[in-house]
Amino acid sequence: MIDQTDIEIITLLSKNSRMQLNEIGDKVHLTGQAVRNRISNLEKQGIIEGYSLKKNNSKLGIKVIAFITVYMKTTDHFGLQKYIKENSAVDEAHRISGEGCYLLKVNMKDKDELIKFLDGILPYGNYKVNLSIENIK
Numbered sequence: 001m002i003d004q005t006d007i008e009i010i011t012l013l014s015k016n017s018r019m020q021l022n023e024i025g026d027k028v029h030l031t032g033q034a035v036r037n038r039i040s041n042l043e044k045q046g047i048i049e050g051y052s053l054k055k056n057n058s059k060l061g062i063k064v065i066a067f068i069t070v071y072m073k074t075t076d077h078f079g080l081q082k083y084i085k086e087n088s089a090v091d092e093a094h095r096i097s098g099e100g101c102y103l104l105k106v107n108m109k110d111k112d113e114l115i116k117f118l119d120g121i122l123p124y125g126n127y128k129v130n131l132s133i134e135n136i137k
Contacts, residue, residue, distance in 0.1 A: 002047065005030065009038055010048065017051040057107055064108040065132035068118070069100035072125040077101075080124040089117060101125070 008028045012019055021032035021039075028035065042048045057065065070080065084093045084104065092105040108114040114129075121127050 002042070002045075006038055006042060006047075009035060010042065013039070013048070013051075061109050062107045063110055064114050065135070066104075066106050066108065066114055067130045067132070068102075068104040068106060068121070069096075069128045069130075070102040070104065070121060070125050071127065072101045074124055076124055080121070083120055083124070087117065087120075089113070100128070 005028050009024060012024050012027060021035045024030075025032045025035045030038070039048065072080070080102070081093075084090050084102075087106075089106045089108055090104055091107050092103075094103045095101065096103045106114070106117060108117065118127060118129070
């Protein structure tokens with residue numbers, strides 16, 4: 001069972017996963033050790049599954065961010081999922097309801113790389129691509 005303090009800790013870690021335990025403790029009125037125990041408990045419960053890194057895509061040479069809706073034309077979902085999992089340019093992949101079967105967020109260096117990735121989707125289905133023109137949040 002989690003309480004309001006656990007939720008506050010999760011919120012702080014969501015904003016900055018490298019935040020020091022004592023700094024978190026100051027904000028939630030606990031010692032660093034108590035915060036560490038709570039975080040360990042949240043990890044054991046599977047509430048905190050891991051920690052992530054926010055990167056600057058443009059400084060890494062990523063020029064194209066695309067959202068791709070995949071419309072399956074085959075029942076080979078396993079094959080498409082394998083293709084998605086093996087491609088490091090796929091930032092997020094969701095099996096969805098509504099329009100389409102999958103929604104992918106991909107980070108590509110250029111349009112040629114995007115076209116090559118899209119060609120790999122064609123054996124499984126058709127797609128619709130939306131390009132990001134600005135990251136707001």
